[in-house]
Amino acid sequence: MYLVFRCNCGRANYAREGTKQKKCVCGKILKIKDRKILKKAPDADTAAELIRELQEEKYGGAVFTTADKIR
């Protein structure tokens, strides 16, 4: 199971259940157990899709950029 949560910077992230921490693209290290879990997904592909939806919800589809476009 994968957990979907949001960083303080507003960016949605996911991590495999049981993972202790995850580094956001903003550079902040997130402790998974301290985060509010927004959604759960059965696999990484579903988690990535949920994150895409969360990002669009917050920023709007037009300005969404995928991780590989962030420098």
Ligand SMILES: [Zn+2]
């Ligand atoms: Zn962040």
